[in-house]
Amino acid sequence: MSQVPLSQISASQISASQVAPPSNFRTDDDARSTRELIIAESLRCFAEAGYNGTSLNDIAAGVGIRRPSLLHHFASKEALYGEVFERLLADWLERLEVAVADQALGWAKVELVLNAGFRLFEDTPDYVRMMRREALDGGTHLGIDLAAVLRPLFDAASAYFDAQMDAGVFKRHNSRHLLITGYGAILTYFSDAAFIDGLIDDEALTKEHIAEHRDHVLSFFKSALID
Amino acid sequence: MSQVPLSQISASQISASQVAPPSNFRTDDDARSTRELIIAESLRCFAEAGYNGTSLNDIAAGVGIRRPSLLHHFASKEALYGEVFERLLADWLERLEVAVADQALGWAKVELVLNAGFRLFEDTPDYVRMMRREALDGGTHLGIDLAAVLRPLFDAASAYFDAQMDAGVFKRHNSRHLLITGYGAILTYFSDAAFIDGLIDDEALTKEHIAEHRDHVLSFFKSALID
DNA sequence: CGCACTACCTACTGGTCGGTAGGTATTCTG
DNA sequence: CAGAATACCTACCGACCAGTAGGTAGTGCG
Incomplete structure (x- = not known):
């Protein structure tokens, strides 16, 4: 660091103006x-x-x-972006793990996690859009490999669905594709809110409309998973 | 112009300009x-x-x-972007309208449209990502209001689902939220392929994996809509 | 041939970018 | 009170941006 050539330091730099004492x-x-x-x-x-x-x-x-x-x-724009993003991840993992750790079983647990997700996204809509952009760019914009961080959660969720399907609690679906479908269905509502506003008459991301969408997603998934 | 000192014109420059006649x-x-x-x-x-x-x-x-x-x-970067985007929209609307115009009814029609969407996205993955970015930015990056263009299709699809639900063909769901959920579920797989690659062991966007996901989405939606 | 036209080029402009150098108030601390 | 530390500033840098000026080959047509 700091091996700047002396030639770059000009005299004019030294005569800084003292006009504006903010x-x-x-x-x-x-x-x-x-x-x-x-x-x-x-x-x-x-x-x-x-x-x-x-x-x-x-x-x-x-x-x-x-x-x-x-x-x-x-230190830099990248460092700033990295810190914002790390905070995003930490917040999300912390709140999701509370829901994931719950002892509930069957549909109750799915409902618990989905609700936690909705609450989380409702609280942090900017995080959602940032995450979406990150996923669009491959999730490897900076040092953090987004997919690798989420992989354990993803695998655990997949195993949970497989077990519940084996036990006959849920109808049979491909658990990994199910998760991808679910994550897309929920995230999109928040990330594309500005676009969705143009498709519907209400305004997305109001408390009422979020609740409406959450109720729909819950009943839709329940309908697909439970007889 | 051209007040370059003669001393700076080297023989190599002269030869260089003639070595590379494009x-x-x-x-x-x-x-x-x-x-x-x-x-x-x-x-x-x-x-x-x-x-x-x-x-x-x-x-x-x-x-x-x-x-x-x-x-x-x-004429400009914006004009170029606009032309690319208009072509995107035209291609999509043309291909989707073929499927929408079909006389099929009930689940067959849904399957038809979903299949058309998957084929379309499979053929034009770059379009999907560009569209996603546009939706993220509010769909009003340029003159075109994306949501306004798609609104008629959206309304028609919503009315179709409502009619079929009224007739008892489909289980009852909120049709507009259903469409948003569906569009998110399908689009995400294509737009976030790079991220999804990190979550699964296979590689997304291969012919086989797309087919796998299409089969899942079809059976999942069928499961939620049909008794 | 002469002339318009097309498709490309190099060289430039004004402006914005991320980042640095170096200075100045203010506050904390020994 | 002296000196370090902090938080801000102005002024600058090189790199890159979109876009322009003006020139040059090659083509088509009268």
């Missing part, structure tokens, strides 16, 4: 909060416009600081 | 084909990396020409 200084308490503000705004922007469609200036402006100040808190 | 000249027949090549490569790039992630240089390089030559065929 005075928007932050205390230590606020410092943590600035970091959080940046992460929150980044999530919003990355979900809305994607990685390439979001500039550090956009994020900085949303927070109310300049780009270099943002880069004081995060 | 010679990739195209006749009138090829001219149309260059346009097609550009559209094909654009589709590939826009599907792979999105609008913001694709530069005109990327596309031009894929075709084997320079960016200004590309802009000789299309």
Whole structure:
């Protein structure tokens, strides 16, 4: 690092203007909060416009600081994106594992997990869109291999369905394809909300409409799995 | 212009300019084909990396020409994107309407349309990813309002399901939510193929695996709609 | 031949990108 | 109170972006 050629340092750089003393200084308490503000705004922007469609200036402006100040808190754009994404994964895994760990069996457990998913997505719609973009790009945008992280959950769910089908609790389906179908059915409603708004008369992502869609997905899956 | 010091013009430069006479000249027949090549490569790039992630240089390089030559065929990047997208829509609507116009009734018609969708998506996976990105961005990236174009088809399909449910052919579900669920279940398999590859042992988007998923979706929906 | 036309090129413009250098207030700490 | 640390700033960099200017081969037609 820092082996910048001396030739790049010009005299004009030294004569920086002292005209604008912004005075928007932050205390230590606020410092943590600035970091959080940046992460929150980044999530919003990355979900809305994607990685390439979001500039550090956009994020900085949303927070109310300049780009270099943002880069004081995060080493690079990729590092910032990575931190937002890691937080996404951690939040999701934590909340999903609570539902997965539940001792319920049969349809009750499926309903439990689906409900947890809906609640989770309802709380974090920006996460959903960001995840969708990540899946579209192959899930390997950064160091994290999204599929590899979710694979254990996926395998466990698949085994659960297979066991319940063997036991005759559920009608027979291909469990892995069933999971892919389910994940697509649920995620799409949240990721494509802006598009779906144009297909229906109500507005998607309102509390009422989410509940409507959740009820539909639950009854639809129940209808396909239970006699 | 051309105020380059004579001293900088080396013999190698002069020879270089004559060593590479591009010679990739195209006749009138090829001219149309260059346009097609550009559209094909654009589709590939826009599907792979999105609008913001694709530069005109990327596309031009894929075709084997320079960016200004590309802009000789299309007025701007947006115009190019628009033409690719319009072609997408036209292709889809044409092929879907054949299936929709069929006189089949009950489950046979659903199977017909689903099969047409699968065949369509299998033939044009790049279209699917581009569409997905468009839906993520709200479907109003350019002048075209994606949802408005599809709305008539959506309404007709919804009315069909309602009628069949009223007649007792299908079990009762909310038809509009059913369509959203269905579109998500099918589209996701194609749009997120790279991610799904990491969740399963087989490779998605092979002929065999697509058939497997189609069979699953058909039997799953049949299971949910028919007693 | 002369002239318009097409398809391509190199070389450039203005602007934006991510990132860096270096400075300045303010606060914490010894 | 001195010095380190923090959080912000302006001014800059090189790279890349979409798009333009202007030139040059080759083609078709009078």
